[in-house]
Amino acid sequence: MADIVLDKVSKKYPDGTVAVHDVDLEIADGEFIILVGPSGCGKSTTLNMIAGLEDISSGELRIGGERVNDRAPKDRDIAMVFQSYALYPNMTVRENMAFPLRLAKMDRKVVDEKVGEAARVLELTDYLDRRPANLSGGQRQRVAMGRAIVRSPKAFLMDEPLSNLDAKLRVQMRTQVSRLQKQLGTTTVYVTHDQTEAMTLGDRVVVMRGGYIQQVGDPQTLYDQPRNLFVAGFIGSPAMNFLPAEAEESLLRTPLGDLPLTDRLRASLARTGPAGGARQLIVGVRPEHFEDAALVEDSQRPKGFEFTAPVDLVESMGSDKYVYFTVEGQRASAADLEDLAADAGGADLPPQDSLVTRLSAESRVRGGADAKVWMNLDKLHLFDPSDGRNITLTEDKPGAHAD
Amino acid sequence: MSVQEKVRIPARRSPRTKAVLSEGKRQERRLGWLLCAPAAIVMVAVTAYPIIYSVWLSLQRYDLKFPDQKEFVGLANYATVLSNGYWWSAFGVTALITVISVTAELVLGMGLALIMHKTVVGRGLVRTSALIPYGIVTVVAAFSWRYAWTPGTGYLANLVTPDGAPLTERAGALAIIVLAEIWKTTPFMALLLMAGLALVPDDLLKAASMDGASWWQRFTKVMLPVMKPAVLVALLFRTLDAFRVFDNIYVLTAGANETSSVSMIAYNNLMKGLNLGIGSTMSVLIFLTVAIIAFIFVKLFGTAAPGSDDGTRR
Numbered sequence: 001m002a003d004i005v006l007d008k009v010s011k012k013y014p015d016g017t018v019a020v021h022d023v024d025l026e027i028a029d030g031e032f033i034i035l036v037g038p039s040g041c042g043k044s045t046t047l048n049m050i051a052g053l054e055d056i057s058s059g060e061l062r063i064g065g066e067r068v069n070d071r072a073p074k075d076r077d078i079a080m081v082f083q084s085y086a087l088y089p090n091m092t093v094r095e096n097m098a099f100p101l102r103l104a105k106m107d108r109k110v111v112d113e114k115v116g117e118a119a120r121v122l123e124l125t126d127y128l129d130r131r132p133a134n135l136s137g138g139q140r141q142r143v144a145m146g147r148a149i150v151r152s153p154k155a156f157l158m159d160e161p162l163s164n165l166d167a168k169l170r171v172q173m174r175t176q177v178s179r180l181q182k183q184l185g186t187t188t189v190y191v192t193h194d195q196t197e198a199m200t201l202g203d204r205v206v207v208m209r210g211g212y213i214q215q216v217g218d219p220q221t222l223y224d225q226p227r228n229l230f231v232a233g234f235i236g237s238p239a240m241n242f243l244p245a246e247a248e249e250s251l252l253r254t255p256l257g258d259l260p261l262t263d264r265l266r267a268s269l270a271r272t273g274p275a276g277g278a279r280q281l282i283v284g285v286r287p288e289h290f291e292d293a294a295l296v297e298d299s300q301r302p303k304g305f306e307f308t309a310p311v312d313l314v315e316s317m318g319s320d321k322y323v324y325f326t327v328e329g330q331r332a333s334a335a336d337l338e339d340l341a342a343d344a345g346g347a348d349l350p351p352q353d354s355l356v357t358r359l360s361a362e363s364r365v366r367g368g369a370d371a372k373v374w375m376n377l378d379k380l381h382l383f384d385p386s387d388g389r390n391i392t393l394t395e396d397k398p399g400a401h402a403d
Numbered sequence: 404m405s406v407q408e409k410v411r412i413p414a415r416r417s418p419r420t421k422a423v424l425s426e427g428k429r430q431e432r433r434l435g436w437l438l439c440a441p442a443a444i445v446m447v448a449v450t451a452y453p454i455i456y457s458v459w460l461s462l463q464r465y466d467l468k469f470p471d472q473k474e475f476v477g478l479a480n481y482a483t484v485l486s487n488g489y490w491w492s493a494f495g496v497t498a499l500i501t502v503i504s505v506t507a508e509l510v511l512g513m514g515l516a517l518i519m520h521k522t523v524v525g526r527g528l529v530r531t532s533a534l535i536p537y538g539i540v541t542v543v544a545a546f547s548w549r550y551a552w553t554p555g556t557g558y559l560a561n562l563v564t565p566d567g568a569p570l571t572e573r574a575g576a577l578a579i580i581v582l583a584e585i586w587k588t589t590p591f592m593a594l595l596l597m598a599g600l601a602l603v604p605d606d607l608l609k610a611a612s613m614d615g616a617s618w619w620q621r622f623t624k625v626m627l628p629v630m631k632p633a634v635l636v637a638l639l640f641r642t643l644d645a646f647r648v649f650d651n652i653y654v655l656t657a658g659a660n661e662t663s664s665v666s667m668i669a670y671n672n673l674m675k676g677l678n679l680g681i682g683s684t685m686s687v688l689i690f691l692t693v694a695i696i697a698f699i700f701v702k703l704f705g706t707a708a709p710g711s712d713d714g715t716r717r
Contacts, residue, residue, distance in 0.1 A: 053609050074615040086610035090628035099624075100614035147614070157613075 002064030002154040003029045004050060004187060009059035011045050011211075019045040021211045022059065030185045032178075034202035036192055037234070038343030042211040043191045044159060050189060051157050052076050064154055074103075079148035083160040085140045087132040087147075093119075094128040097146045104151070118146040121180070138169045145180070155187040162197065174200060195235050199223070207231050209339060229336035229388040232284050232381060238322065238356045239340075240284045242332040245382070247279040254283055255329030256307045256355075262377050265392065272384070272391040281391075282332045284381035287322065290357035292365055293372035304374045311371050312354060316361070323365050325355040325373070336388040454690065460683035467677035480684040489668060490685070496577065497664040501645040504584040508641055509634075511585065512592030519593065520600045537590040545654035548583045552655075573660045580662065583651045588644070592637055599633025600626070639700040643693055665689050 004027040011020040020042040027033050035043040048054040050061060052073035061069050068076050079100070087096050094115055101111045119125045122142040132140055141161060148156055161177070162170045178201050181188050192198055198205045199219040207214040207222065207230070215227040219235075226232035232240050245254045247269055252259040261269070273279055293306050315322040357373060365371040382392045464476045484490050515533055522529045536544065551559040554568045569575030603626050611621045627634070649666040656662045658671065669689060673682030 051609075051613060053612070073609075073612045074617070078613070080610065080613040082606045082610055084604065084606045086604065086606035088607065088611075088625060088628070090631075099611075099616075103615040103620060147610075151614075 002187060003027060003031075004155060004189065005060075005062040006046070006050070007060040007062070009046070009049060009061055010057050011042070011049060011054065012057040019211050020049070023213055025206060025213070025216065027187060027189065030187055032181050032188045032190065032201060032203045034190045034192060034198040034205045035208060036195060036198035036205055037208035037214075038339070039193060040210075041208040043193075043206075043208050045211075046208070047157050047159055047189060047191045050155075051078060051080050077151075077153050078155045078157055079151055079153040080157040080159065081144045081148050081161040083163050085132075085144040085161075085164075087140055087143055089132055092129050092131055093124060093135070093143050093146075096132065096143055097150050100147065100151045114150045115146075118150045121149070121183075122146050137165050138173065141165060141173060145177070149180070149184065149186075152184075153186070155189065156181075158188065158190040160192055161190075163192075163194075170197075177201065196237060199235065205235075207234060209234075225390070225393055226284075226381070227390055227393060229282065229284070229334055229383045229390070230339060232383070232390065233337060233340040234343075236286060238287050238358070240286050240381075241355050241357075242337060242383075243283045243285075243327070243355075244330050244332045244385075245281045245283040247281055247382075252281070252283065255327045256309070256375070257305070259283075259305050259377065259380075264378070265380070265382060268382060268392045272389075280385055282334060282337075282383040282385050284383055284390075285375060286379065287356045287358040289376040289379040290323075290355075290359065291374045291376075292359045292363035293374040294364070295360050295362060296374045300376075301374070303378050304376045306372060306374050308370050308372050309355070311365055311367050311369055314365060314367050318361065320361050321359045321363055321365070323357045323359050323363070323371070325357065325371070327355050332385070334383070334385040334388055457683040457686050457690075460679050461687045463680050465678075465680040465683075467679060476680075480680050481688075484681060484684050484688065489663075490665070492661050493663045493665045493668045496662060497646055497648065497666075499577070500581055500584065500648055500664065501642060504581050504588075505638065505641050505645050507581075507585045508589045508592045509638065511589045512596050512637070515589060515593035516596035516600055519597055533593060534590045536587050537594075539587075541587060541650040542654055544587055545583060545651045548579060548586075548651075549655050552579055570656060571660065573662060576656045576660055576662045580648075580651050580655055583655065584645065584648060587651075588641060592641055595637035595640065596630070596633060599630035599637070602633065603629045635700060635703055639697065642696055642700075646693055646696065647689065665692075 004025075006023050006025040006027075008022045008024060009020065010018065010022055012018045023042075023046060025033075035046060037043050045054060049056050050063075052068070052071060056069050060067055063076060063078070088099065091099065097115045097118055098111050101114060106114075115128075116125070119128055122145060124139065124142055124146060127135060127139060127143075132143065135143065141164075144161065158177075162173050165173060174197060177190075190197075190201060192201075199222075202219060204216060204218055205222055206216045209230050215222060215231045217225075222231060222235050226235060226240075229242070233242065243254050243256065245252050245259075247253075247261070250261050250266075252261055252265070269279070291304075296304070309325040309327060312324040312326045314324075359365060359373075380392070381390055383390055461480055462475060462477060464472060464474045464479070466472065519526075519530050519533060549570070551557040552570050554560050554564075560569070563569075564575070567575070569579060607625055607629065608621055611625045616624065647666050648664045649670070652658060652662060652664055652667050653670075658664075658667045663671070665685065666689060669682055669685035672678050672685060676682070
């Protein structure tokens with residue numbers, strides 16, 4: 001077990017493309033950290049550099065305090081689980097799991113013991129003499145995990161280990177992976193493109209985009225205090241709503257109506273920009289920060305803003321309702337949002353002119369009719385469209401955004 | 404007749420699928436056989452008939468120099484050949500050439516395949532130049548080897564054995580024959596092995612290096628087992644080819660100094676000696692040997708069970 005430190009680590013390919021830019025990251029001993037981002041964001045490259053499967057172009061990588069830049073993967077004492085599982089087809093489950101131990105020239109008895117133990121933990125005891133071809137996807141995945149844990153390495157690296165499983169199994173395995181990691185307490189770096197996986201698994205989540213780290217933090221912080229538009233839009237499902245807005249003296253013009261500027265918002269605006277004059281902004285509101293106006297308690301009401309809009313569609317989830325509203329006017333636009341749209345292929349993001357809200361299940365809102373909706377102004381985020389920065393963030397750390 | 408039988412057998416074996424698929428499946432199979440038929444008929448005409456005819460010839464005393472003495476003699480020809488020293492000497496030479504050349508080709512071919520597989524820069528050039536020897540007609544190549552080893556004029560002869568004439572002694576001649584064989588067919592081996600290398604998923608090698616395997620361990624414990632079917636196919640092809648070695652020997656030594664292969668003496672008996680009986684017997688024996696080699700290899704395939712081990716390719 002050990003900590004992993006990335007000190008200005010970069011990856012530059014011979015053709016000049018830079019996949020990873022000066023990544024600084026300190027992963028504590030025993031921590032479960034997730035690298036998440038759309039494809040091509042450099043998360044897998046970063047993982048491969050930690051593994052030693054790709055050379056580090058510049059910067060330093062330390063595992064357990066030792067510089068390991070020039071060490072071969074086999075000398076770094078870390079185990080990796082691949083998306084394809086990469087099980088050796090010619091070996092049985094037992095041989096697969098014993099492979100790293102046998103290479104380490106361990107005593108046969110010790111090997112049997114460790115493999116048996118790992119198989120017990122992963123419920124693979126009955127399958128030890130089968131070959132990978134005769135296992136189901138979930139079982140193969142567990143064998144891949146088993147091969148990693150038998151060695152008790154300094155760290156686990158996981159490259160989208162659950163992506164090849166079907167949805168239900170993925171959720172099951174997710175909890176199993178999480179439990180296993182807590183149990184073993186081994187430092188784990190986990191790469192995924194799925195924000196739900198990132199949120200549910202990690203102690204801390206690193207959001208990456210275009211080779212840059214966007215934000216590092218525990219899942220709740222990322223969700224509540226996204227540093228920029230990209231993180232705000234990437235984390236959370238359904239995604240945050242973004243609306244174009246124009247700030248004036250004491251109000252905020254949006255397609256939903258003129259929102260009053262609360263003290264908090266006014267302070268943010270004053271802190272981050274020139275006083276006076278109209279200013280273009282993007283308003284971000286999470287779906288759960290809307291409520292059916294009829295169901296809002298009187299004590300809450302003054303904190304928010306009420307508006308009426310035509311209901312497009314209602315999706316009842318049982319515990320609550322996803323209500324889609326049609327919003328007139330222009331769509332918010334910024335480079336960050338375009339990246340997000342490109343990643344989602346437009347599927348996960350709300351369609352043009354649409355607002356996603358998550359209302360109580362008791363709401364009587366129906367499709368086709370107009371509905372009165374309350375929006376919590378305390379939870380509203382304001383973003384600067386030019387650089388995507390979240391200007392409502394209270395503990396503002398400058399220089400974190402890389403564009 | 405046989406078409407219909409073949410159709411019914413699998414259907415009978417799995418009654419469950421019969422109910423659902425029988426009609427369409429049967430139609431499909433019938434079409435399959437019809438499409439195969441022209442090729443099968445040609446095969447029978449050009450392969451089965453000559454084989455059966457040569458078996459028939461091998462059971463007769465039949466020498467074109469004495470056509471009057473033609474007579475059915477049963478297995479007497481086989482007894483003659485199998486108790487003959489020349490046959491066994493040729494058999495030994497052939498086996499020696501086969502084993503040495505195929506082994507060397509496997510090792511060199513694997514090396515060449517790895518190089519061709521890994522090369523990023525000038526891939527086409529590397530592959531083309533590696534394949535040149537295989538593209539040259541064997542007889543032409545054999546002649547160039549013969550000239551190279553001719554004392555006085557050949558550059559290899561001057562360089563390696565300035566005082567000797569290697570093609571005129573048994574050991575030297577055999578070494579040159581083996582060398583010519585290796586030079587000629589290593590590219591073919593490499594080509595087959597490269598197809599096998601492409602079957603080894605990259606992740607598997609990465610996983611092995613993460614698991615602590617050195618380069619050699621990755622090669623022997625992961626690569627070779629995964630590409631074993633391809634290696635076996637390559638070995639089978641080359642062994643069968645090498646056992647019938649003829650052109651190189653014919654050009655280089657013409658079988659002098661006991662360098663004849665079995666194909667060589669079969670040719671000599673048939674074409675030069677005009678002894679159809681003995682020559683056919685030898686041909687049939689070569690055919691049987693080759694069949695046995697193939698049978699052994701196919702049995703090996705059976706144990707390797709290709710197709711059941713592609714678990715990681717998804």
